[in-house]
Amino acid sequence: xxxxxRDTRDALALSRARPGGRLRAARGAARVVLxxxxxxxxxxxxxxxxxxxxxxxxxxxxxxxxxxxxEETLASLYVADAGPGAAVEExxxxxxxxxxxxxxxxxxxxxxxxxxxxxxxxxxxxxRYCRSRVGLTLHQAERASWFLFSGxxxxxxxxxxxxxxCGIVHHxxxxxxxxxxxxxxxxxxxxxxxxxxxxxxxxxxxxxLAYLDVDRLDEAEAILGRLDRELxxxxxxxxxxxxxxxxxxxxxxxxxxxxxxxxxAAGITT
Numbered sequence: 080x081x082x083x084x085r086d087t088r089d090a091l092a093l094s095r096a097r098p099g100g101r102l103r104a105a106r107g108a109a110r111v112v113l114x115x116x117x118x119x120x121x122x123x124x125x126x127x128x129x130x131x132x133x134x135x136x137x138x139x140x141x142x143x144x145x146x147x148x149x150e151e152t153l154a155s156l157y158v159a160d161a162g163p164g165a166a167v168e169e170x171x172x173x174x175x176x177x178x179x180x181x182x183x184x185x186x187x188x189x190x191x192x193x194x195x196x197x198x199x200x201x202x203x204x205x206x207r208y209c210r211s212r213v214g215l216t217l218h219q220a221e222r223a224s225w226f227l228f229s230g231x232x233x234x235x236x237x238x239x240x241x242x243x244x245c246g247i248v249h250h251x252x253x254x255x256x257x258x259x260x261x262x263x264x265x266x267x268x269x270x271x272x273x274x275x276x277x278x279x280x281x282x283x284x285x286x287x288l289a290y291l292d293v294d295r296l297d298e299a300e301a302i303l304g305r306l307d308r309e310l311x312x313x314x315x316x317x318x319x320x321x322x323x324x325x326x327x328x329x330x331x332x333x334x335x336x337x338x339x340x341x342x343x344a345a346g347i348t349t
Contacts, residue, residue, distance in 0.1 A: 126167075127185055128157030142240055142250050143226060147233040149188065149201055152226055156205050164210040165241040168221075175227075175261055176200035180268075195230040202227050202265055205238075206273045209245040218245040223273035225265040227254060235262060239276075249282045251289050253298075280306060284339035288346050299347055306340040 131154030132138055140155040141147070147155075149172075157167055172183045176199050183201065195201070208221040222239040235254040239247045254262040269275075278286065287302035310333060317329035 126157050127153040128155070130154070132158070142248075143233060143236045143238050143252075145233060145252060148231050149203070149228055149233070152203060152228075152233055153185065153188075156203075156207070156224075164212075164245070165207065166209075167205065167207050169206045171204040173202045173204070174199065175202045175264070180264075195228075200227070200229060200261065201231075202261070204265065204269050204272075207239075207241070209241040211243070211245050213244055220245040220247060220276075221274055222247070222276055223269045225262075225269055227258060227261055227265065234258065237266075249278070249285065251282075251286050253286075253289055253293050253295060255293050256295065259295075280309065280336045280339050284343045287343040291346050296347070299343065303340065303343050303347060306336060306343065310336055310340060 127150070128140070131150055138151075138154075140158045141151075143152060143155070153170065153172070156170060170185075172185065172188065173180045174183055180202075203224075203226040205224045205226075206221070207224070209219065211218045220241065222241075224236070224238040226236040226238070227234055235252050235258065236250065237253075238250045240250060242248055283302050283306065287299040290296070290298040290302070313329055313333045313336065317326055317333065320326045320329055
């Protein structure tokens, strides 16, 4: 099956529609095309999770980690989520060491036609969703993730893992300063195409600590300032609240946020 010029221009590597429904019309028919899947290789055009598991008996999917290979990262995106109803909507594999960025198909990667050479850089963007019904309650979530590689090894990522009832576990490893332009480019690329989600206060504080691990003090301090502003806003709301129940709810939120804020502040000052 040959991809159209529009497919290539959109850098679409792999896509799958939601079971039992259609993709939103605004995303276009190109989103459901599987690139580079010829009829003669139908068996090898299974999703990356199935292919990787077949070729690596005993493999157990893991959350992203530094040093993970590109193929294992792709495979884990398909099978790692424990939450029922979690699935991939779209994955894009990009070569990003030169502009313009260009797409790389899963088949080409799996067959070794894109063995990383000196200076080659790859990135993965993923849009995933979760739908889980428990009794009469429908839980839903969707998240975009990005992954940056040096050669064939994962170096940085921002990924949300779905768990039971579409709960989320955040995995974040920021780039070193030398890769900051690529990281920012990936964030912009994802924001233009996928829905964005506001991090929780706990996630923000954890991200601030992760920034400190790669000597990105400015970002950590910016997060600390944001947490301080949110604490001030909560305190103002508490003072205006009517009734002990409402005030106690604000106090509980303040205490939780202050604990995260103080952990980050301690990391910055040490």
